[in-house]
Amino acid sequence: MKMMTSNLNLYYGEQQALYDVSLEIPQNCVVALIGPSGCGKSTFLRTLNRMNDLIGGVRIDGRIELDAVNIYAEDTDLVTLRKRVGMVFQRPNPFPLSIYENVIYGCRVHGLKDKKRLDEIVERSLRRAALWDEVKDRLQAPAMGMSGGQQQRLCIARVLAVEPEVLLMDEPCSALDPISTMKIEELVQELKQAYTIVMVTHNMQQAARVSDYTAFFLNGKLIEHDVTDTIFTNPQDRKTEDYITGRFG
Numbered sequence: 001m002k003m004m005t006s007n008l009n010l011y012y013g014e015q016q017a018l019y020d021v022s023l024e025i026p027q028n029c030v031v032a033l034i035g036p037s038g039c040g041k042s043t044f045l046r047t048l049n050r051m052n053d054l055i056g057g058v059r060i061d062g063r064i065e066l067d068a069v070n071i072y073a074e075d076t077d078l079v080t081l082r083k084r085v086g087m088v089f090q091r092p093n094p095f096p097l098s099i100y101e102n103v104i105y106g107c108r109v110h111g112l113k114d115k116k117r118l119d120e121i122v123e124r125s126l127r128r129a130a131l132w133d134e135v136k137d138r139l140q141a142p143a144m145g146m147s148g149g150q151q152q153r154l155c156i157a158r159v160l161a162v163e164p165e166v167l168l169m170d171e172p173c174s175a176l177d178p179i180s181t182m183k184i185e186e187l188v189q190e191l192k193q194a195y196t197i198v199m200v201t202h203n204m205q206q207a208a209r210v211s212d213y214t215a216f217f218l219n220g221k222l223i224e225h226d227v228t229d230t231i232f233t234n235p236q237d238r239k240t241e242d243y244i245t246g247r248f249g
């Protein structure tokens with residue numbers, strides 16, 4: 001898997017939200033997107049699997065390549081793209097279905113029916129999402145009855161069930177308590193062995209703890225990106241330094 005953006009600009013109607021963003025996303029790494037509110041982190045994240053297409057009046061130019069193919073090409077199949085590049089949202093958003101049905105939701109959409117195969121996928125995905133032991137005896141229980149942290153891991157299991165290559169996470173811990181947050185952070189560390197993860201976070205300690213690379217955005221521009229340790233100990237740009245030392249944002 002090789003993903004990169006080059007000279008990416010995005011406009012909401014007349015208003016430009018991203019300026020000339022060029023970023024490479026290395027395989028089997030965690031890339032953290034940081035920056036003050038409104039700087040374009042979520043907008044950038046959503047371009048990577050074309051979720052912005054769902055918003056009226058959005059226009060982009062520049063390129064986003066997945067394995068050297070422009071994902072904004074006219075013949076891109078969006079269902080396949082979003083299967084390869086899955087997304088986890090800020091607030092856990094399970095469907096009002098059982099735990100089991102939540103996990104295999106995407107597989108059903110893709111037409112899979114074989115019960116034995118679906119059972120395997122449920123177990124494998126819940127194990128990968130570090131949730132299996134907590135729910136294996138109540139797979140038919142409603143997902144809405146789980147804790148917020150469990151619901152978020154269920155949403156991760158739901159994405160993993162369709163075997164993505166890239167996982168986009170938009171502040172996946174912002175609605176969670178500290179213990180659930182720690183579990184998700186540990187899980188992200190595990191998952192990067194098999195997946196590539198791009199994560200928006202407001203929390204700089206979290207970026208420092210879990211990511212390999214960090215990209216700092218300000219006013220729609222990518223100011224600086226580098227190995228996470230370098231960004232936090234020896235940033236090149238004064239604006240990055242001001243942000244990570246808490247002078248603004």
Ligand SMILES: Nc1ncnc2c1ncn2[C@@H]1O[C@H](COP(=O)(O)OP(=O)(O)OP(=O)(O)O)[C@@H](O)[C@H]1O
Binds near residue numbers: 012037039043
């Ligand atoms: N659906 C939309 N329609 C119009 N403008 C939008 C839309 N979504 C975001 N914007 C604008 O684009 C800019 C970037 O917003 P975005 O949500 O990407 O920033 P962010 O860094 O993720 O912020 P936060 O950390 O607060 O979530 C902002 O000026 C915002 O107002």
